Each structure stands twice: as structure tokens, then as C-alpha cells.
Amino acid sequence: xxxxxxxxxxxxxxxxxxxxxxxxxxxxxxxxxxxxxxxxxxxxxxxxxxxxxxxxxxxxxxxxxxxxxxxxxxxxxxxxxxxxxxxxxxxxxxxxxxxxxxxxxxxxxxxxxxxxxxxxxxxxxxxxxxxxxxxxxxxxxxxxxxxxxxxxxxxxxxxxxxxxxxxxxxxxxxxxxxxxxxxxxxxxxxxxxxxxxxxxxxxxxxxxxxxxxxxxxxxxxxxxxxxxxxxxxxxxxxxxxxxxxxxxxxxxxxxxxxxxxxxxxxxxxxxxxxxxxxxxxxxxxxxxxxxxxxxxxxxxxxxxxxxxxxxxxxxxxxxxxxxxxxxxxxxxxxxxxxxxxxxxxxxxxxxxxxxxxxxxxxxxxxxxxxxxxxxxxxxxxxxxxxxxxxxxxxxxxxxxxxxxxxxxxxxxxxxxxxxxxxxxxxxxxxxxxxxxxxxxxxxxxxxxxxxxxxxxxxxxxxxxxxxxxxxxxxxxxxxxxxxxxxxxxxxxxxxxxxxxxxxxxxxxxxxxxxxxxxxxxxxxxxxxxxxxxxxxxxxxxxxxxxxxxxxxxxxxxxxxxxxxxxxxxxxxxxxxxxxxxxxxxxxxxxxxxxxxxxxxxxxxxxxxxxxxxxxxxxxxxxxxxxxxxxxxxxxxxxxxxxxxxxxxxxxxxxxxxxxxxxxxxxxxxxxxxxxxxxxxxxxxxxxxxxxxxxxxxxxxxxxxxxxxxxxxxxxxxxxxxxxxxxxxxxxxxxxxxxxxxxxxxxxxxxxxxxxxxxxxxxxxxxxxxxxxxxxxxxxxxxxxxxxxxxxxxxxxxxxxxxxxxxxxxxxxxxxxxxxxxxxxxxxxxxxxxxxxxxxxxxxxxxxxxxxxxxxxxxxxxxxxxxxxxxxxxxxxxxxxxxxxxxxxxxxxxxxxxxxxxxxxxxx
Numbered sequence: 001x002x003x004x005x006x007x008x009x010x011x012x013x014x015x016x017x018x019x020x021x022x023x024x025x026x027x028x029x030x031x032x033x034x035x036x037x038x039x040x041x042x043x044x045x046x047x048x049x050x051x052x053x054x055x056x057x058x059x060x061x062x063x064x065x066x067x068x069x070x071x072x073x074x075x076x077x078x079x080x081x082x083x084x085x086x087x088x089x090x091x092x093x094x095x096x097x098x099x100x101x102x103x104x105x106x107x108x109x110x111x112x113x114x115x116x117x118x119x120x121x122x123x124x125x126x127x128x129x130x131x132x133x134x135x136x137x138x139x140x141x142x143x144x145x146x147x148x149x150x151x152x153x154x155x156x157x158x159x160x161x162x163x164x165x166x167x168x169x170x171x172x173x174x175x176x177x178x179x180x181x182x183x184x185x186x187x188x189x190x191x192x193x194x195x196x197x198x199x200x201x202x203x204x205x206x207x208x209x210x211x212x213x214x215x216x217x218x219x220x221x222x223x224x225x226x227x228x229x230x231x232x233x234x235x236x237x238x239x240x241x242x243x244x245x246x247x248x249x250x251x252x253x254x255x256x257x258x259x260x261x262x263x264x265x266x267x268x269x270x271x272x273x274x275x276x277x278x279x280x281x282x283x284x285x286x287x288x289x290x291x292x293x294x295x296x297x298x299x300x301x302x303x304x305x306x307x308x309x310x311x312x313x314x315x316x317x318x319x320x321x322x323x324x325x326x327x328x329x330x331x332x333x334x335x336x337x338x339x340x341x342x343x344x345x346x347x348x349x350x351x352x353x354x355x356x357x358x359x360x361x362x363x364x365x366x367x368x369x370x371x372x373x374x375x376x377x378x379x380x381x382x383x384x385x386x387x388x389x390x391x392x393x394x395x396x397x398x399x400x401x402x403x404x405x406x407x408x409x410x411x412x413x414x415x416x417x418x419x420x421x422x423x424x425x426x427x428x429x430x431x432x433x434x435x436x437x438x439x440x441x442x443x444x445x446x447x448x449x450x451x452x453x454x455x456x457x458x459x460x461x462x463x464x465x466x467x468x469x470x471x472x473x474x475x476x477x478x479x480x481x482x483x484x485x486x487x488x489x490x491x492x493x494x495x496x497x498x499x500x501x502x503x504x505x506x507x508x509x510x511x512x513x514x515x516x517x518x519x520x521x522x523x524x525x526x527x528x529x530x531x532x533x534x535x536x537x538x539x540x541x542x543x544x545x546x547x548x549x550x551x552x553x554x555x556x557x558x559x560x561x562x563x564x565x566x567x568x569x570x571x572x573x574x575x576x577x578x579x580x581x582x583x584x585x586x587x588x589x590x591x592x593x594x595x596x597x598x599x600x601x602x603x604x605x606x607x608x609x610x611x612x613x614x615x616x617x618x619x620x621x622x623x624x625x626x627x628x629x630x631x632x633x634x635x636x637x638x639x640x641x642x643x644x645x646x647x648x649x650x651x652x653x654x655x656x657x658x659x660x661x662x663x664x665x666x667x668x669x670x671x672x673x674x675x676x677x678x679x680x681x682x683x684x685x686x687x688x689x690x691x692x693x694x695x696x697x698x699x700x701x702x703x704x705x706x707x708x709x710x711x712x713x714x715x716x717x718x719x720x721x722x723x724x725x726x727x728x729x730x731x732x733x734x735x736x737x738x739x740x741x742x743x744x745x746x747x748x749x750x751x752x753x754x755x756x757x758x759x760x761x762x763x764x765x766x767x768x769x770x771x772x773x774x775x776x777x778x779x780x781x782x783x784x785x786x787x788x789x790x791x792x793x794x795x796x797x798x799x800x801x802x803x804x805x806x807x808x809x810x811x812x813x814x815x816x817x818x819x820x821x822x823x824x825x826x827x828x829x830x831x832x833x834x835x836x837x838x839x840x841x842x843x844x845x846x847x848x849x850x851x852x853x854x855x856x857x858x859x860x861x862x863x864x865x866x867x868x869x870x871x872x873x874x875x876x877x878x879x880x881x882x883x884x885x886x887x888x889x890x891x892x893x894x895x896x897x898x899x900x901x902x903x904x905x906x907x
Contacts, residue, residue, distance in 0.1 A: 030143070064103065100152040112141045188236075206312075225288065239272070269343060289318055316381055326366075426506050442512065575592040769809055801826060823880030
């Protein structure tokens with residue numbers, strides 16, 4: 001089985017180890033590089049790392065085991081070929097959806113909490129600064145989030161391979177609805193984390209900021225980005241509303257409530273799906289641009305980063321964000337393709353209503369233009385940084401040469417004088433050297449070795465007043481040594497060095513140029529030229545992109561218009577070839593060939609249509625004549641059928657008359673034989689009464705005899721009336737009206753007519769249910785029961801037996817029914833005869849004993865009443881006919897006779 005080869009635990013474990021090593025590299029190593037622990041701090045870490053790591057591993061193992069347990073249980077059942085019950089399936093499906101997101105949230109939280117605990121212990125037990133604790137939290141949160149998202153993506157990919165095995169009946173649209181937005185957000189977060197890492201790397205490697213400033217950016221810039229990312233997420237949820245409105249109905253509602261082919265929600269969902277990727281990318285650019293602007297303002301005004309670096313940081317963040325947005329848009333488009341394909345296949349969408357606001361031209365311009373802007377922006381920043389570095393290197397080299405010249409000049413003059421060097425000699429040399437740097441705006445400063453409280457004397461050429469260095473700068477210069485120094489308050493940048501000759505301290509000399517961070521008048525013009533150059537370069541590149549895109553999209557747009565015209569039937573104008581014989585050009589030629597073929601076929605089709613119309617008119621007249629003949633034949637056939645049914649009924653009546661005559665003869669003879677004696681008895685009683693002899697005794701005796709005679713006459717009359725009434729009900733002609741009849745009464749009347757056939761050797765068992773009234777044609781229903789009872793009596797003609805009759809009312813979804821069963825324990829029906837018992841004129845009786853229409857008529861009457869008739873027979877055991885009749889089903893007056901379709905059960 002596929003589940004046996006899945007090995008999802010192994011596929012999660014091995015990459016998990018690799019990702020853990022990657023986490024250690026991108027989280028722990030930068031922190032160790034930023035803050036090299038002292039021996040005291042290493043001692044604290046060696047004691048605290050093990051408990052924190054064990055807690056980390058324990059929480060992680062417990063969580064991953066708990067969250068993946070439903071999937072493991074489902075996989076185990078599948079391996080044993082056992083079915084997955086509803087609760088197990090639901091739990092496994094929830095784990096499949098939620099486990100990847102839970103894992104990256106937990107992993108990020110564990111890393112952040114663990115390193116926060118370690119940093120807090122360092123702060124509490126050592127001299128670890130509080131600002132460093134915040135930096136550790138910020139760096140850990142950002143770097144662990146990026147790796148955890150990679151872990152989550154891999155986990156989701158591995159678990160997704162279990163879906164067809166564990167949930168083979170899962171609808172693709174259902175899985176898409178449950179996961180699409182999480183995938184889009186995760187893609188945005190992964191690309192955002194990579195972009196943020198690139199921005200921080202750019203700041204670290206290319207911007208001239210101090211290490212402390214970089215750590216401050218590491219601490220607070222990700223926080224600003226995180227807050228605005230939350231705002232972006234809340235905004236992104238609103239973009240999916242039309243998609244969610246469609247999916248709620250198409251996936252989660254009852255099948256009968258799902259949208260139809262022309263549902264407007266499908267159109268709105270299609271428009272929302274094709275625009276969602278671009279909206280997410282555009283909103284991401286907007287929010288992150290605000291975050292970059294806020295970070296740049298914060299860097300300049302809070303962290304005291306110079307404006308050039310702050311502007312470069314903002315520009316780099318904006319360009320990198322735009323490049324990431326291009327990738328996001330492409331991935332989001334690929335993620336929404338399943339829904340777009342579903343909507344296009346399941347619904348009839350009108351192209352004019354689903355037209356995307358971004359045409360092909362706009363998409364290509366955004367893609368290519370964004371790529372050009374991204375490339376030109378990075379090239380501009382790189383060139384600007386390289387130019388500043390080149391200028392800085394030149395100034396540094398020039399300043400170093402000037403300071404070396406001052407040293408050599410002081411040494412040479414002191415040697416000539418033979419008296420040694422002093423402060424006055426140093427300032428004379430600096431005054432002469434100042435003439436050489438006057439053109440560049442440079443100024444020399446000399447700090448005498450007099451100690452604290454002294455100030456730096458400014459030595460400048462010309463009439464420009466000297467600039468007094470602030471005391472922090474002077475204090476730094478008095479620390480001896482040499483190096484570079486930036487005086488932001490005076491917008492000066494320069495180099496300083498200690499001057500010592502033959503063991504004598506002559507103080508510190510410094511050379512400063514205007515322009516903090518080399519942003520002075522000498523560099524402004526080259527930078528402006530560089531900016532203009534890249535603006536022109538971007539304009540030229542954008543023009544090339546515009547014309548290239550237009551060359552592709554213009555003929556495609558023309559082909560679209562021409563195709564719409566051809567769809568409306570306008571085949572006369574040709575499809576003009578507006579491009580070379582490339583893919584678009586060959587498509588133009590293909591459409592032109594199609595237009596010609598359609599035009600020629602349309603012409604031939606029109607000619608064929610004219611011939612067909614004439615032929616149709618002729619055939620129509622023939623069909624009308626034949627339909628009239630068929631109608632007349634059908635009418636004659638219906639009359640013949642009705643006559644045949646009446647004939648069968650009259651034949652049945654004729655067969656009944658002989659038996660009924662015998663039945664009526666007995667009560668009539670009883671009446672005739674009783675009337676004579678009763679008349680004689682009355683005459684005698686009158687004679688006795690006239691003679692008034694023995695009046696009382698004779699009258700009493702005569703009265704008793706007369707009562708007995710009257711009872712005999714009443715019984716005979718009642719019996720005769722019942723027989724005649726039953727015969728009348730059976731022989732009457734049904735009209736079109738539906739009457740309410742009682743099935744029990746109809747069965748009793750049929751039994752009354754068959755009394756002569758049901759001899760003493762036949763026992764009738766009746767089991768009648770309650771409320772067996774139906775609306776039907778009374779005569780036809782009586783004929784059904786009479787024919788079935790007749791067959792049952794004839795089956796028991798040569799043996800003792802029992803006829804069983806039962807009725808029952810049942811409830812059905814379409815309405816109540818009445819079930820009538822008439823069975824006998826006769827010889828049964830042979831298997832070779834059974835399939836033909838309902839065929840007209842088929843009989844097993846001798847010639848003249850039957851017409852073979854009884855069961856055929858029964859079958860037709862039952863089906864015309866919307867019922868069914870079934871037969872259950874076993875040779876040597878007996879036969880049972882089951883008739884099912886609806887209680888309230890309307891019945892057509894005279895429907896055509898259906899083909900026999902009777903359920904037959906043979907034991």
C-alpha cells in the first residue's frame with residue numbers, strides 16, 4: 001500500500017535535524033558574533049544552557065507527538081486495512097491542516113523564550129547590558145521565524161502526501177478552501193523574512209554606520225516591520241471576501257444549495273481570485289514601505305545615523321521589498337490557479353464580466369518594469385556606496401599623506417635648528433601645510449600636550465574663521481593614538497595622529513575636511529550626476545520595456561477583438577497579420593485560415609440548409625398525414641381494447657350466471673315452498689277464528705309457525721338481494737370519476753359472487769387491517785380482486801385448501817399505500833410458465849375454459865391506478881399475489897397500456 005511507503009516520520013526527522021543545524025547557524029552564531037561572551041558569561045551559559053535546552057526539547061517533542069498523533073493513528077489503521085471512523089478521520093484531517101502552522105509558531109516561540117531566558121540570566125548575573133537583551137530577543141525572533149517557516153513548509157509538503165491515502169474521497173475544492181489562504185500568507189512571510197534579512201545584510205555590509213547603531217536597528221526595525229505586517233494580514237483577510245462567499249456555498253453547504261452555472265457569486269469569486277495575488281503583493285509593498293520609512297526616520301533621529309545612510313536604508317528596503325513583491329505575485333497567481341480552473345469548468349462565466357483590471361500589458365509592464373527598477377535601484381545604491389567608498393579612500397589617503405608630510409617637515413626643521421622640536425615649530429609647519437589643503441576646504445588642528453582642559457587650536461589658511469571642536473572630540477583626541485573621526489555637529493570628517501619626536505610628546509595633530517561621512521560640497525555634484533545618469537538609464541530601459549511589451553500585446557489585443565467579431569458571425573473581414581512569423585504571427589495566420597474555412601463551410605451549410613428546409617417541409621406534410629392515420633388507428637385500437645375488456649367482463653359474467661342461478665334458486669324455492677303452507681295456515685286460522693273454537697291455543701300455534709316461515713322468506717330475500725347487488729356492482733360500467741371505496745368491502749363482494757366456486761373443501765381466511773379506503777374506479781378494482789380470487793379458487797378446485805386474504809395500510813415518503821395479498825396453497829405456477837402469466841391471451845386452461853385475458857387485465861388496471869402487482873410462487877406449496885395501490889395518487893383517465901414490468905419471485 002502507498003501508506004506503507006509513506007514514511008512520513010522519517011521524512012520529517014532527517015530534514016528536521018538539518019533545519020535545527022541551520023537554526024543554530026542563523027540564530028546562535030550571529031549572537032555570539034555580536035556579543036562575545038566573557039569568561040564570567042561563559043560560566044553562566046555553561047550552567048544554564050543544558051536545562052533550557054532540555055526544556056526546549058521536551059516541549060517540542062511533546063507538542064509534535066500530540067499534534068501528529070491523529071495522523072499516526074489513521075496511518076496505523078490504514079496499514080491494517082481497517083476503516084477510518086468519522087471522529088478519527090476528522091481528527092486526522094484537522095492535524096493535517098493545523099500541524100504545520102502550529103509547529104512554526106511553537107518553534108519560533110521556543111527559540112525566542114529560550115534565548116530570552118539565557119539573556120535575562122546574563123543580565124541578572126553578569127554585566128550583560130539590558131539593551132543587549134532586547135537585541136537578543138529581536139534577532140532571535142526574526143531569524144527563528146524565517147527558519148521555522150521553512151520547517152513548516154517542508155512539514156506541510158510531507159503531510160500533504162498522506163492526503164490521497166487517508167482521505168481518498170476528499171474533494172479537491174474542499175482542501176483548497178481549507179488551505180489556500182494559509183499558503184498565501186506563509187509565502188508572503190517567507191519572502192518577507194528573506195527580504196528583511198537582505199535589508200539587514202545590506203545595512204551591515206554597505207552602510208557606514210557604527211556597530212552599536214547596527215545592533216539598535218537589529219533590535220527595533222524588525223519590531224516595526226512586525227507591527228505593520230499584522231496590519232497587512234488584517235487587510236489581506238478583507239481581500240478574500242468574495243472568494244470565501246463562494247466557497248462557503250460551494251463547499252460547506254448542502255448539495256442542493258450549491259451555486260448553479262450562472263451564479264453571480266462565481267463571477268465575483270473569479271474576479272477576486274485573479275486579483276488576490278496582486279492585491280496582496282501591492283498591500284505588502286505599501287505596508288513595508290511605511291515600515292521602511294518609519295525605520296529610516298527612527299534611524300536618523302533616534303539612533304543618530306546620518307541622513308545619507310538613512311535615505312540609503314529606506315531606498316534599499318523599498319527596492320528589495322518591490323523585488324520580493326514580484327516573486328510573491330507570481331507565487332500567489334500559481335496558488336489561485338486551482339480555483340480559477342474550477343470556476344471556469346463548473347460555471348458559465350461571461351468574459352466581459354470577469355475581465356481582470358490588470359491587462360496582459362499591465363502585467364508585463366509591472367513585471368519587467370519592476371525588474372528594471374529593482375536592478376537599476378540596486379545598481380544605483382551600489383554605485384553610490386562605491387563612489388562614497390572611493391571618495392573616502394581618496395580623502396583618507398590624502399589626509400594620511402598630509403599628516404606624514406607634517407611629521408617629516410617638523411623632523412627636518414628640528415634637525416636644521418639643532419635645538420629640537422616644540423609646539424611653536426609644529427604650528428608653523430601646520431600653517432604652511434594649511435596652504436596646501438585650502439582648496440579642498442581642509443583644516444589642521446593641533447592639541448598641545450598640556451593635559452586636560454586644553455583645546456584644539458584650529459590652523460586654517462585664508463580669512464575663513466576657525467571652527468572650535470566640541471569637548472567630546474577633544475577628549476577623544478587626547479586619548480593618543482591615531483585614527484578616523486567624524487564630527488557630526490560640525491559636519492567634519494578627518495584623521496588624527498599623535499606627533500612624537502625623539503621621545504618628546506608634541507601633542508596631537510588632526511586634519512578635517514568639510515562634509516560628515518564624506519557628504520560635502522566636493523561629492524554633491526558627482527552624486528547628482530550619478531542620480532541623473534540612473535534616472536536616464538531607468539527611463540531608457542522603461543522605454544525599451546514599453547515598446548517590447550506593446551509589440552507583444554498589441555497584436556494579441558487585435559486578435560482578441562477579431563475573435564469576438566468572428567464569434568458574432570462576422571467572417572467577411574480578414575484577420576490581418578500585424579507581426580512577424582513568430583508565435584503571435586503564426587497564431588494570426590492560423591486564425592485567418594480558420595476564418596476562411598468557417599466562411600466556406602458556412603456558405604456550403606447555407607446551401608445545405610435550403611435543401612434541408614425543402615426536404616423538411618415535404619417530410620413534415622408526410623408526417624402530418626401519417627400522424628393522422630396513426631391517431632385514427634390508435635383511437636380504433638383504444639375502442640377495440642375497451643370492447644375487449646367489456647367482452648372479457650361479459651364472459652366472466654356469463655360464467656358466473658350459471659353458478660349464481662343455482663345460488664338464487666335455493667332461496668327462491670324456499671320462498672315458494674313456504675308461501676303455500678303459510679297461506680293454508682292463515683286460512684285455517686281464519687276459519688277457527690270465525691267459529692271461535694279453541695281460538696287461543698290454535699292462534700298461538702299458528703303464530704309460531706308463521707314467524708318461522710317469515711324468517712325463511714326474509715333470509716331467502718336477503719340472500720337474493722346480496723347476490724344481485726354484488727353482481728350489479730361487478731357488472732356496472734365505470735365512468736371517469738374516482739370514488740372512495742373500501743378495499744375490504746370490495747373483497748367481500750367478490751367472495752359473495754364466488755360462493756358457488758368456494759365449496760366446503762376451501763377455507764377462506766381474512767385478515768383485514770384498519771382504514772383501507774382508497775380513491776379508485778370501483779368496478780375496475782372489483783374486477784382485479786374477482787379475477788385473482790377466481791384463479792385462487794380454480795387452483796384449489798381438486799383439493800382441500802385455504803385462500804388467505806390480508807390488507808394493510810402503510811406509510812411511504814410519496815404517500816400512503818394499501819397492500820392486498822391473495823394467496824392459496826394450490827399447486828403453484830411452473831417456472832417455465834411464470835414469465836408469461838401477464839401476457840394477453842396466454843392461458844394454461846383447456847380450449848373454451850378461458851380467454852387468457854384475466855391477469856393481463858389485472859396488470860393493466862393496477863398500473864393505471866399507479867400501483868404494482870407482484871407474484872410469489874413455489875411449485876407444490878402455493879401462490880401469493882401482492883397488489884399495492886396508492887391511497888391518494890391522481891390517476892389519468894385513459895393512459896396507454898404500459899409494457900409489463902412485474903416483479904416475480906420464484907422459490
